[in-house]
Amino acid sequence: MSLYRSLFCFSTDLRLTDNLALSALISRSSDIAFVFVFDENSFKPNYFQQTSMGKHRLAFLLQSLEDLSGQLNALGHKLHLCYGEPVKVITDIVDAFNIEQVGYSQPVGWNERVSWQKLHTRLSETRFVSQWSNSLFSEEQIKGVDLTSFSFSQFRRHVEAKPFAVSKCCQTWLGDLPQPLMIDTQPFQQADSDKLARLLPHPETTPLVLGGEKSAQAHLLNYFSQSSPSTYKATRNELDGFENSTKFSPFLAIGNLSARQIWAALRQYEAIHGANDSTYWIGFELLWREYFHWLTLTLGKHVFRFKGMKTTPPLTCFLPERFTKWCQGNTPFPLVNACMKQLNATGYMSNRGRQIVASCLVNELRVDWRYGAAYFEHQLIDYDVASNWCNWQYIAGVGVDPRGGRHFNIAKQAQTYDPNNRFIQLWQGDKDLCSLDSVDAADWPMSAE
Numbered sequence: 112m113s114l115y116r117s118l119f120c121f122s123t124d125l126r127l128t129d130n131l132a133l134s135a136l137i138s139r140s141s142d143i144a145f146v147f148v149f150d151e152n153s154f155k156p157n158y159f160q161q162t163s164m165g166k167h168r169l170a171f172l173l174q175s176l177e178d179l180s181g182q183l184n185a186l187g188h189k190l191h192l193c194y195g196e197p198v199k200v201i202t203d204i205v206d207a208f209n210i211e212q213v214g215y216s217q218p219v220g221w222n223e224r225v226s227w228q229k230l231h232t233r234l235s236e237t238r239f240v241s242q243w244s245n246s247l248f249s250e251e252q253i254k255g256v257d258l259t260s261f262s263f264s265q266f267r268r269h270v271e272a273k274p275f276a277v278s279k280c281c282q283t284w285l286g287d288l289p290q291p292l293m294i295d296t297q298p299f300q301q302a303d304s305d306k307l308a309r310l311l312p313h314p315e316t317t318p319l320v321l322g323g324e325k326s327a328q329a330h331l332l333n334y335f336s337q338s339s340p341s342t343y344k345a346t347r348n349e350l351d352g353f354e355n356s357t358k359f360s361p362f363l364a365i366g367n368l369s370a371r372q373i374w375a376a377l378r379q380y381e382a383i384h385g386a387n388d389s390t391y392w393i394g395f396e397l398l399w400r401e402y403f404h405w406l407t408l409t410l411g412k413h414v415f416r417f418k419g420m421k422t423t424p425p426l427t428c429f430l431p432e433r434f435t436k437w438c439q440g441n442t443p444f445p446l447v448n449a450c451m452k453q454l455n456a457t458g459y460m461s462n463r464g465r466q467i468v469a470s471c472l473v474n475e476l477r478v479d480w481r482y483g484a485a486y487f488e489h490q491l492i493d494y495d496v497a498s499n500w501c502n503w504q505y506i507a508g509v510g511v512d513p514r515g516g517r518h519f520n521i522a523k524q525a526q527t528y529d530p531n532n533r534f535i536q537l538w539q540g541d542k543d544l545c546s547l548d549s550v551d552a553a554d555w556p557m558s559a560e
């Protein structure tokens with residue numbers, strides 16, 4: 112096989128193990144360089160007047176990059192960090208250093224896919240090597256599954272039927288990496304670490320988990336060396352508690368772990384400790400992620416569309432004051448406030464919490480669901496385009512939910528999941544409760560009585 116001067120572009124696959132795209136590129140390279148491009152658009156206000164990259168996400172990303180950079184250094188390589196418009200930065204590097212081959216993991220998000228299409232067009236002489244590194248199944252396996260007409264249950268039954276197996280993790284012999292391709296990315300807007308550092312959270316905020324492949328592998332090992340997987344189904348709906356759910360999502364979102372590595376560890380746990388409803392349910396939730404992953408690919412840019420998969424948009428309005436109060440955790444609903452304050456302080460919220468606050472924004476506050484999704488995108492350390500936007504569509508009633516949207520009774524949820532007010536008090540959700548609106552429909556100030 113011919114070998115080429117190669118560039119590997121890391122994105123949401125920040126790991127060296129079970130990285131299909133990386134493995135494929137390594138096997139076809141004489142020399143190789145590694146790059147990560149901070150997309151400047153993530154730091155600019157978007158359509159929803161928010162930046163995509165918030166401080167918690169950024170902190171987690173920087174930790175992951177530091178870990179990856181350390182691992183590459185130990186192998187005699189370097190991770191080049193650039194900042195700018197990804198299509199331009201990558202084109203410039205390829206042109207400047209006569210790169211013959213570019214490797215990347217297939218992204219699922221529409222914007223990222225458009226960027227890669229542009230790169231294929233602009234760099235028509237360059238070879239491209241890409242793979243689906245972050246899914247359980249391959250594109251081949253999913254072909255023929257009509258995701259827009261399959262509900263999640265139909266999808267799950269379909270993939271659970273043999274021979275729809277999850278393939279084994281790929282083993283790349285990293286000790287035998289091609290030699291480093293010396294490139295100088297200084298002229299290509301080297302990531303401005305001072306600028307990025309200013310966006311970081313204050314030192315007193317404790318991260319839920321530390322980013323990076325090493326931390327992810329340690330967490331995986333630790334999670335499956337205790338009994339938590341055998342009780343997952345009973346605890347997964349709790350509002351709080353580190354052990355109550357797996358906490359794999361931040362690592363999956365940024366690619367510190369692959370879904371197949373978790374799948375393999377789960378099967379191994381079952382082989383030793385026995386399978387039960389709980390261990391099955393961890394796989395069940397990973398299938399939700401998988402379903403949304405391929406569905407997002409099918410939906411393309413419609414995943415961000417107000418009317419989602421429906422023919423008419425939902426009945427809603429945009430009330431800036433309500434939205435601000437929701438973001439700050441300052442609504443008349445203590446449980447919603449507690450969840451939002453937890454999100455703002457840590458960049459994480461339980462699945463139950465996410466469902467409750469999303470339902471509140473859509474149903475009680477009547478705000479356009481996309482603003483909530485964009486706020487989650489900014490805050491969540493586990494932000495993942497597919498899981499986030501599809502779950503929001505689902506709750507707003509414009510997605511794949513056969514029941515047509517979810518409306519959670521907040522008082523009942525508080526009674527069931529926080530009967531002693533412990534969670535609400537912990538996050539001061541009941542402090543300074545105020546009414547939803549300070550002005551009436553005619554813009555007159557509402558009186559205090």
Ligand SMILES: Cc1cc2nc3c(=O)[nH]c(=O)nc-3n(C[C@H](O)[C@H](O)[C@H](O)COP(=O)(O)OP(=O)(O)OC[C@H]3O[C@@H](n4cnc5c(N)ncnc54)[C@H](O)[C@@H]3O)c2cc1C
Pocket residue numbers: 347356357358359360361363364393396397399400401403460461462463465466469487491493494495496498499500502503506
């Ligand atoms: C409005 C809303 C927005 C969400 N945004 C995101 C997001 O941006 N990124 C994200 O990873 N998850 C998102 N979720 C799904 C879910 O809340 C998180 O995956 C979960 O809370 C992460 O914690 P965990 O790893 O402990 O999950 P666990 O309960 O331990 O689940 C194991 C894994 O299964 C997957 N999973 C679980 N529930 C879901 C689900 N409903 N949809 C898709 N995958 C799921 C995740 O990869 C998770 O790590 C969202 C849910 C809602 C309701």
